[in-house]
Amino acid sequence: xxxxxxxxxxxxxxxxxxxxxxxxxxxxxxxxxxxxxxxxxxxxxxxxxxxxxxxxxxxxxxxxxxxxxxxxxxxxxxxxxxxxxxxxxxxxxxxxxxxxxxxxxxxxxxxxxxxxxxxxxxxxxxxxxxxxxxxxxxxxxxxxxxxxxxxxxxxxxxxxxxxxxxxxxxxxxxxxxxxxxxxxxxxxxxxxxxxxxxxxxxxxxxxxxxxxxxxxxxxxxxxxxxxxxxxxxxxxxxxxxxxxxxxxxxxxxxxxxxxxxxxxxxxxxxxxxxxxxxxxxxxxxxxxxxxxxxxxxxxxxxxxxxxxxxxxxxxxxxxxxxxxxxxxxxxxxxxxxxxxxxxxxxxxxxxxxxxxxxxxxxxxxxxxxxxxxxxxxxxxxxxxxxxxxxxxxxxxxxxxxxxxxxxxxxxxxxxxxxxxxxxxxxxxxxxxxxxxxxxxxxxxxxxxxxxxxxxxxxxxxxxxxxxxxxxxxxxx
Numbered sequence: 492x493x494x495x496x497x498x499x500x501x502x503x504x505x506x507x508x509x510x511x512x513x514x515x516x517x518x519x520x521x522x523x524x525x526x527x528x529x530x531x532x533x534x535x536x537x538x539x540x541x542x543x544x545x546x547x548x549x550x551x552x553x554x555x556x557x558x559x560x561x562x563x564x565x566x567x568x569x570x571x572x573x574x575x576x577x578x579x580x581x582x583x584x585x586x587x588x589x590x591x592x593x594x595x596x597x598x599x600x601x602x603x604x605x606x607x608x609x610x611x612x613x614x615x616x617x618x619x620x621x622x623x624x625x626x627x628x629x630x631x632x633x634x635x636x637x638x639x640x641x642x643x644x645x646x647x648x649x650x651x652x653x654x655x656x657x658x659x660x661x662x663x664x665x666x667x668x669x670x671x672x673x674x675x676x677x678x679x680x681x682x683x684x685x686x687x688x689x690x691x692x693x694x695x696x697x698x699x700x701x702x703x704x705x706x707x708x709x710x711x712x713x714x715x716x717x718x719x720x721x722x723x724x725x726x727x728x729x730x731x732x733x734x735x736x737x738x739x740x741x742x743x744x745x746x747x748x749x750x751x752x753x754x755x756x757x758x759x760x761x762x763x764x765x766x767x768x769x770x771x772x773x774x775x776x777x778x779x780x781x782x783x784x785x786x787x788x789x790x791x792x793x794x795x796x797x798x799x800x801x802x803x804x805x806x807x808x809x810x811x812x813x814x815x816x817x818x819x820x821x822x823x824x825x826x827x828x829x830x831x832x833x834x835x836x837x838x839x840x841x842x843x844x845x846x847x848x849x850x851x852x853x854x855x856x857x858x859x860x861x862x863x864x865x866x867x868x869x870x871x872x873x874x875x876x877x878x879x880x881x882x883x884x885x886x887x888x889x890x891x892x893x894x895x896x897x898x899x900x901x902x903x904x905x906x907x908x909x910x911x912x913x914x915x916x917x918x919x920x921x922x923x924x925x926x927x928x929x930x931x932x933x934x935x936x937x938x939x940x941x942x943x944x945x946x947x948x949x950x951x952x953x954x955x956x957x958x959x960x961x962x963x964x965x966x967x
Contacts, residue, residue, distance in 0.1 A: 508551070511545075511546070512546070512548075512551070515538065515542045515550060515551075516550075516551050516552075518538055519535060519538055519539070519550055519551075519552055519556075522534050522535040522538065523535065523552060523553075523556045523559075526556070526559055526560075526563075527559070527563055527566075527574075529570075529574060529577075532563065532574065532577045532578065532581065533577055535581050536577050536578075536580040536581040536584070538550065539552075539580075539581055539583075539584030539585050540580070540584045542584070543584045543587060548588070549584060549585055549586060549587045549588055549589045549592070550584055550585050552585050552592075554591065554592060554595045556585070557582070557585060557586060557592045557595045557596050557599075558595060558596075558599055560578045560581050560582045560585070560596075561578075561582070561596050561599040561600075561601045561604065562599070563575065563577075563578035564578050564579065564582075564601070564604040564605065564607075564608060565604060566578070572608075572611065572612055572616060572618050573617075573618075575608050575612075575618055576608070576612065576616065576617040576618035576620075576621050576622075579605060579608060579618065579621035579622045579624075579625050580617070580621040580624075582596060582601070582625050583621060583624045583625045583628065586625070586628060587628055588628075590632070593628065593629060593632050594632075596629075597629065597632070597636065601625075601629070602626070602629060602636065602639055602640060602643070603643065605622045605625055605626050605629075606622070606626070606640065606643040606644075606645050606648075608622040609622040609623065609626070609645055609648045610644075610645075610648060614648075614651040614652060614654065614655050614660075615655055615657075615660075619648060619651070619652065619660075620652065620657075620659060620660045620663050621663075623648070623649055623652060623663045623664060623666075623667050624663050624666070624667075626640055626645065626667060627663070627666045627667045627670055630667070630670040630671070631670060634674040634675055634676065637670065637671060637674055637676065637680075638676055640671075641671060641676070641680055641683075645667075646668070646671060646680070646683060646684060646688060647688060649664050649667040649668050649671070650664065650668070650684065650688045650689075650690055650693065651664070652664030652667075653665070653690070653693040653694070653697060654693065658700070658702040658704065658705050661697060661700070661702075661705045661708070661709075662704055662705060662708050665694075665697070665705075665708035665709055665711065665712050666708060668684060668690065668712050669708070669711050669712045669715050671684070672684070672712065672715035672716055672718075672719065673715055677715065677719055678719040678720055678723070681715070681716045681719045681723055682723070684716070685716065685723065685726050690712075691716075691726065691727065691730040691733065692730065692731065694709045694712055694713055695709075695730055695731070695732055695733045695736055697709035698710060698713075698736045698737065698740060698754075699736060703746065703747045703749075703750050706740065706746075706750050706754075707747070707749050707750040707753050708753075710737070710740070710750065710753035710754045710756070710757050711753045711756075713727060713733075713737075713757045714753055714756040714757040714759075714760055717757055717760035717761050718760045721764045721765055721766070724760070724761050724764050724765070724766040725765070725766060727757075727761065727766075728761065728766045728769045728770075734761075734769060734770065734772075734773050735773065737754050737757055737758055737773075737775075738758075738773035738774070738775040738778075740754040741754050741755055741758065741775055741778050741779065741782070742775065742778045748785070748786075748787035748789065748790050749789075751782065751785070751787075751790050751793075752787070752789045752790050752793050755779065755782065755790065755793040755794055755797055756793050756796075758770055758775065758779070758797055759793060759796050759797040759800055760800075762797055762800040762801050762804065763800040763803070767800070767801060767804045767808065771801070771808075771811070776801070776811065776812070776815050776817075777815055779794050779797050779798060780794070780798070780812075780815055780816060780817045780820060782794035783795060783798075783817075783820040783821065783823075783824060783838075784820060788830070788831050788833065788834050789833070791824065791830075791834045792831075792833045792834045792836075792837045793837075795821060795824060795834065795837035795838045795840070795841050796837040796840070796841075798812055798817055798821065798841045799837060799840040799841035799843075799844050802841055802844035802845055802847075802848070803844045803847075806848045806849050806852070809844070809845055809848040809849075809852050810848075810852070812845075813845075813852065813855055817841075818845070818855065818856065818859050819859060821838050821841050821842055821845075822838075822842065822856075822859055822860075822861055822864040823864075824838035825838050825839060825842060825864035825865065825867055825868045825880075826863060826864040826867045827867075828867070832871060832873045832876060835868055835871055835873070835876050836873065836875050836876045836879065838868075839865075839868045839876050839879035839880045839883065840879045842856070842861065842864075842865070842879075842880075842883050843879045843880075843882040843883040843886065845883070846882070846883045846886035846887055847886055853886065853887055856887070857887065861883075861887075862884075865880045865883055865884055866880075868880035869881070869884075
């Protein structure tokens with residue numbers, strides 16, 4: 492699952508350095524020694540960007556260098572904007588993902604200085620772009636820093652970058668806006684962007700960009716906005732061509748996996764609420780189901796999550812998914828040993844929502860031989876996957892006719908096989924969910940006792956299951 496904010500989660504640059512690292516660090520030390528020379532500043536910015544691109548780590552420089560770069564954000568005189576832009580760029584690649592250096596910059600009032608640069612540089616000036624990039628990294632450092640940046644009215648400058656016909660500027664603007672919408676103050680910031688700054692038409696336009704990375708970042712911001720509340724979901728649905736363009740992106744199998752993932756994520760969030768009908772009116776459901784077989788695991792996971800949200804919207808939506816052939820591919824994801832946990836979790840959640848529907852929906856799953864797939868999910872050593880699979884199995888026992896089918900399908904033995912992993916999820920009440928399977932009568936309790944005698948179960952745990960099950964059975 493892709494993150495819904497822009498996190499500078501890079502490799503730790505304080506690990507033991509390689510020979511290549513040492514070469515870059517030595518070059519940086521030579522340049523740092525002659526700062527604030529303009530030529531050295533440009534070379535340092537170039538070096539830091541090259542190193543970050545090559546290694547996915549921030550260039551290692553002393554904290555004193557960070558303080559010097561922050562001071563250069565106050566440069567005066569001829570070409571001062573250009574020098575300040577270079578300082579912001581160097582800061583970006585010398586602090587990216589490094590808490591110590593980011594904190595040192597913050598203590599030197601870097602936020603206020605960057606916002607001043609942001610406002611004084613025009614939308615097309617590199618200063619606005621690099622100030623935005625560095626502020627984006629600072630927002631990742633903590634919600635209080637994000638609040639400070641918003642309080643200084645930086646959002647309008649971020650939005651202005653979306654109008655610049657340059658992919659780098661547009662990506663930087665989207666990354667900053669995406670982080671603004673993430674966190675405790677996200678809903679208020681999203682309303683500011685939508686109501687006062689008119690961001691939605693700009694984002695929809697960017698979804699048509701020739702640059703796939705711009706389309707991806709625009710979809711990410713829309714995803715975050717849609718995740719705030721139902722009011723903002725409605726705003727997206729009402730935005731001209733928003734749903735149509737998103738549906739077109741999802742249907743275009745030539746799109747990069749990251750673009751598909753973020754576009755699906757936006758539709759997924761819109762399906763978690765009253766806007767689900769508007770999404771389904773775009774006829775995108777068949778495409779979403781097809782993406783359950785996409786080559787990229789994040790796309791498969793996001794497609795399953797979208798279907799889970801659709802099925803969670805009522806019995807009629809479950810019927811719609813069944814009629815579009817959504818059941819078998821979901822069960823295939825659950826049964827496959829090759830699927831990552833991220834995919835199995837969303838598939839298990841979707842199937843659990845299937846079983847929460849009508850008796851006809853549960854009977855449909857039984858006809859699709861869902862028990863082996865659910866037991867396979869139970870074998871996954873992940874508590875969240877087990878919880879969702881347990882919910883599905885427990886829901887299947889609502890119908891008396893299904894209980895014997897479940898036992899004959901091996902659900903009791905399956906639970907016993909995974910006794911070690913069960914212990915990790917007892918706190919999540921999985922025992923009580925699966926106990927409903929056992930609340931069918933003495934014949935099933937006998938199955939539990941049989942497993943205990945074989946020594947294949949955790950005696951204490953399954954004694955607990957038997958007691959809970961018996962009390963449930965007597966209460967029927």
